[in-house]
Structures are given as structure tokens and as C-alpha cells.
Amino acid sequence: MKYLQMNRRHAVQAIAAGALASASGLGHAAAPNDKIRLGIIGLGWRGGILLDRFGEQGDVEIRWLCDADQARLDAAAAKAPHAQHTQDLRQVIDATDVDAVVIATCNHWHCLAAVWAIEAGKDVYVEKPLSHNLREGELVVAAARRHGAIVQLGTQQRSDPMQREVRALLHDEQTLGEIQAVEVCRYGVRESIGRRSEPLPPPASLDVDLWLGPAADEPVWRNAWHYDWHWMWNTGNGEMGNWGVHLIDDVVNVVLRDQLPLPKSVQGGGGRLGWNDAGETPNVHFARLDANGMPVTIGLSNLPGDPGGKKPLTRHGVATGYIVYCEGGRYAGRRGGGVAYDTDGKVIRRFRGTGGEREHVRNFIDAVRSRDPDTLNAEIALGDASTNWSHMANVAFRVGVAGDAALLQSDDPKWRGLIQSLANHAKDNGSSLSSDDIRYSELLSIDAAKRRFVGAGADAANGYLARIYRPGFEFPTAGA
Secondary structure, three states: OOOOOOOHHHHHHHHHOOOOOOOOOOOOOOOOOOOEEEEEEOOOHHHHHHHHHHHOOOOEEEEEEEOOEHHHHHHHHHHOOOOEEEOOHHHHHHOOOOOEEEEOOOHHHHHHHHHHHHHOOOEEEEOOOOOOOHHHHHHHHHHHHHHOOOEEEOOHHHHOOHHHHHHHHHHHOOOOOOEEEEEEEEEOOOOOOOOOOOOOOOOOOEOHHHHHOOOOOOOOOOOOOOOHHHHOOOOOOOOOOOHHHHHHHHHHHHHOOOOOOOOOEEEEEEEOOOOOOOOOOOOEEEEEEEEOOEEEEEEEEOOEOOOOOOOEOOEOOEOEEEEEEEOOEEEEEEOOEEEEEOOOOOEEEEEEOOOOHHHHHHHHHHHHHHOOHHHOOOEHHHHHHHHHHHHHHHHHHHOOEEOOHHHHOOOOHHHHHHHHHHHHHHHHOOOOOOOOOEEEOOOEEEEOOOOEEEOOOHHHHHOOOOOOOOOOOOOOHHHO
């Protein structure tokens, strides 16, 4: 492979493109025996888990709980009985009794909340995806550099000790020989989110203005307000920006060793098949990305493997994970485990991990104490890179045109195999990859240094790298 030889510390520094500001003047750094005072922002499913995990740390004190929905605040109150409550995250960010914030809001809030917190002198643990679009990620990394902040992305698999073992297998030991290709798999069954004839009224307990924040005020046509915002471009990034970020991060970390912040090109497509609902993001999605000459393909589907069934599609035995194809075999990885096979399919080695969740939380707290961002397992520049790979795949879908399957023709056997598998999968679910419900993009070239698309199709693609923000919820001008 034609990758630069660079250790992890240097990779972080190169991606960051500049030295860190001295942290010695940060007034919020806790003394060794003091507790780190936290504010938890966002108390949905993931926020509730993070509240539990941070609450388990003996040197952490939960000072604030925040959610735009008062009902969620009330439900979480018993977990932190001494914490103050607010629906307005700005109150937590401005609080003088908070050292760091944990951000588990909807995707569209992640970066603005992070930048506001950094500007206020706080350290930040922010859930994936880092950003709702590529430009936002730049602003968070820049803010972290200006202020010497400790900022970690919630890609917890990076803190699983197993990951180092897999990297050693693939690179140091080269047990499987040369790496030839990678396939990311996210096959998980979900249900339709419905389509209402009248807009959904918000919950009575919700402050809609604070929930929307920087996002546009649009009518909601789905059946449920919470969680299903993932499948609307105004607030979410689809499955590619949901589970996809975790899996892509594994590849960027374990296979690419954090040496490629962006692919050289991307092509893809997909559609929303089988569901006549209000969702906008694809429930079947496919993409191929060029990792400096090595193909990385991504296949995603929320439809069942068998019509009407509950089990997902699998590729070579993998439903949610990734496959590293090598000269002497393959490695199939997933959260908390993996298996290396030889070319005959015989098991060479099994890996068992923890998933990394508790280690990841501890890693952040330790870095807040030490003031050393190089000790973070998912330092924000690395998180920005993994998130941006998912953005590239989403952009390829969004600029695609309907019904032109010829755009996907390729000599790459892994790509052809994936497309054929998904074509059969679509047929099994009563649809077709040749239908007008499927979009296809041309090959889009990427200038990694400029973080822009270039060449054919670039103008349309670059239009999805930023957004317009609702008045009153713009990014600080210092970060523009």
C-alpha cells in the first residue's frame, strides 16, 4: 500500500495542521484530587447511557442535566439527584461550575454546541457523527486548537484494546499479507417511520426552538418526533452518518492507520425502497471510495434479508462490521470481536474485545486531567476525518440521478459483487436497483488538501459541504 509511514501522534498533529496552544492558562483544569464537573447535554437513548457511564467514574461529578424536552429531563433526574436542570444548553455552557460537557444531542446541534462550549473554556466529549456537514467539523477542530481544549469524539471502539491487536495483525505482523480491499457492512433491519397527512405536533414538553437550534424550522411528517430525525437531512445524516461512522472509523483507524483524512474519490447511490414514508435518507445505500489506490466499498440496508423477516442481510457472514480482504486471507471485524481467516476460510485467530465504551469515557476524563490531547483515543481531528468519509458517501447519494445504473460499471470485482448482492436483495424485497427510486452518482474526485470536490460534478457536490443556519444559532465569527 502507498500509505505514509506515520505514527498516531504525528497523524493527529498532521491532521490538526498546527501546534496545540498551551493549556497552562486554562482555568477549568481540575487539580489531581478534584472531581471533574460535567454537564450532560442531550438525554435521549445515547445520552442516558453516557450519563450512566460518566456517573460511574469516581472522580466525576454530574453538575448539570440538559435536554430541550422537559420529559427527558424529568426521566433522567434520579440518575443525578444533585444536578441542576435546564432545557437551554447555553446555560450549561456558560455555567462556571462545569469543566467539561458531554454532547449527545441530535446531529445538527453537535458542532455548534461543541464550538460554543470550547469558546467558553470547556472540554468536550461529543457523540458521533462529529458534524452535520464537513465545514462544521473544520470549525470544531479550529476552535479546539485555538483554545487548547480536550475534545473527544464518541467513537468508542477506538478505546477497545482489541483494536491495537488487529492493527498489529494486519500491519506489523502482516499475518494475512498485503491488504487489497475493504468492505464496510451495515445491514440492520429498521421499520418505516410513516407518513402523516398532517404535520406532527411537537410534544407538549418540548421547547421546539431549542430543539431546532441551527436547523431549519420545517414541518414534521413522520410519526415520531424523537430518534427518527436521523432520517431527515435537516437534522440527521441517515444510517451512513449513524452506524456508518462507527464502522468507517474502524477502517480509518485499523486499516488505514489514520493516514488518509479523506478519500481521493467517491461514487455511489441508493434509495428508500419498500417504504412510502416521510424519510429522506436512503435505506439502501452503496458507495465506493478510493483510499489512495485501495478500494473501500460500503453496503448498507435497513430492509430484511428475507421478505417479511427480522434478520438482516449479511455479506460473507458479516451484518454490521467490515471485511479486510488480503492476499493471504481476510479479517472480518465487528464491535467487540473479529476473526482472521486464511484463503480456504480456516480460522487463523479470533479476537475478543470489550466494545470500548467504558474505556473511552475513562480515556476522556484522564486527558482532561493531564491536559494532553495526544492521549485521547479519538482526538477530534481523527473524529473529523472518519465523519467526513461518511459525508462523502452521503454527498454521492444526494447528487445522484435516478435510473442510470450504467454509472456504476467498474472493473473492480468487489464493487461488482456488492452491487449484484444488493440488486438481489432489492429484488427479494419487491424492488429493483434499476427503479426510479434509486439514485446513482458519477465518480466524484476529492482534493483532500482543500477539502473540496474537484472536476466533474464538483459544483453540485460542494453545495452539500455546508449549510445555512437559523438566525440566532450561527457559529461564532471567530471560527468562520
